[in-house]
Amino acid sequence: MIYTDIATAAVAFREQIDRAQRILLLTHVNPDGDALGSLLGAYHALRDSGKEPIALASSALPSYCMGLPGVEAVHVYQRGDPLPEADLVWMLDTASLSRVGLIFDEHRATLASRPLIITDHHVTNDGGGSVNLIDPSAASTADLLFRLLRAMGLPVSPAAATCLTVGVITDTQSFQTSSTTPQTLRTAADLLETGADLRALIGAVYFSIPESTMRLSALVLNAMRREGALAWATVTRAQLALTGASDEASDDTITQLQRMAGVRVCVLFKERADGTVKISLRSVPGINVAAIALTWGGGGHTQAAGATLPMPLAEAFDAVLPLLRAALAESATA
């Protein structure tokens, strides 16, 4: 059953949870703030209700989440690990079981045999649980989950509220995405009143940038290129070596390009250790970068997409930039 209404969903969710004691909590691979915040929010609420929740992540947690209350309880799954026993599986912020990653790959049959409930805000969610709450109008799964927990009458402690708030903040880029609604802001207000430590979260998410990331960003933006409404920049292996920054350190640089006045489409070229080039694309409405990413088997959203190109940097420029120029020209005449 797929629910979009929280009050109705709460009855069905509560029934499943009441029936279970050990509840396995799962989320998507490469968990972001919303994935982990939701996982931990559910963990706290269940534990505080006398249940035995097991929080399992398929891969490493984001560094800005390492200070979250209860984060030490999250087990990061390793190849070959057994699947913990559980009466119920609750999957959060994840469009389908396959997105759980390695845990799914190695325990597909066992997972399929267990009762599954799902809470998510992805429009692509296939609703594969016996009870599903899927609301794409929610800016984050944490937002939806908070309201569900309250509707179920489960306790939401200050610790749970802090974990849920990290999801609300990161999935909206601090209330700057177009998905931000009055509901998003009211949920955030309620979470603060419930005791969420907003100051600590803002510090961890926005005021804990590694020096190496800052230096890499300066180098990359220094060499940024601009051509009318098109902007691009490059992260080379040499720059990574010079600054000591990690491969993920430049993840935010594409947003910097996007923040420039007059930019309608931008791309970040990232030289990978294996000789390929990863591109990240952003655009304004009217320019579909997902279609461009698809040229190399990539994908994403209409306004934010990516792909990996099996060629050196110089060739990647020649392959990508003409397509972006053409897309710009086409959007100008549309």
Place this chain on the structure above:
Amino acid sequence: MIYTDIATAAVAFREQIDRAQRILLLTHVNPDGDALGSLLGAYHALRDSGKEPIALASSALPSYCMGLPGVEAVHVYQRGDPLPEADLVWMLDTASLSRVGLIFDEHRATLASRPLIITDHHVTNDGGGSVNLIDPSAASTADLLFRLLRAMGLPVSPAAATCLTVGVITDTQSFQTSSTTPQTLRTAADLLETGADLRALIGAVYFSIPESTMRLSALVLNAMRREGALAWATVTRAQLALTGASDEASDDTITQLQRMAGVRVCVLFKERADGTVKISLRSVPGINVAAIALTWGGGGHTQAAGATLPMPLAEAFDAVLPLLRAALAESATA
């Protein structure tokens, strides 16, 4: 009379407004988003009530506000301009009449002779009006003003809501300052529901950075210096000339330094055209940078302060950095 309670204040404000027809709206010199957003919010509400508001600014408006509805009605005062006739003066987001700048300097006596009402959130407000609503717990004056307008029963149009929202967003740095409360988020939710165009505002405030500012920021951060919990950077005349950026373009760079992991105190040195050096200081709680700024007659808040040093860059480094090192050492032993 100084009010902190909105419902009570609304009665007194309404009485003053009902009695007047031409109402002069003033705010502080170098108006920021909250100053101008509040000025325009009041302007719309009064005009939509059949009054004749006059919006007067003492100096140039921020570029990200130039798209606000009604901004063309704001008159920027020039030296020698007459003071417009008015039955009532409403001063917004301004701690005292002297902070209005040139208008006050040139029309002090006339201003003093007119009935004055004040709406503000600055803790330093001297409450010099006949009716004052001063609430330092409000994260922005726009937040306070929105609730006051509603309590007075004045109309708040979508245009007014958009103007007020720019104040709510900029004074909280997109809900990231410690002044952000559940009330702040609920006001923002109400403003969105009233029709505020959040998407356009976010675009104007956060996604319209001039290319020259971005290039200046990259140059400055590239040469950033770090010494344990201390970070500093320098904006030179040469960098400004090279990038074509304005003197104000580096205003956000100090925040970049502050966002780095492990930074407890930071300073940006800005070489001015007149041979002086302007410093901007930021710190974590426990380190009072206002006290340091006071050394050169500067000031500000405990965690954010500034001063102008009558000396060349090299001397400014030697004057400022030892004080910051000492403040850090002292806070470590405290």
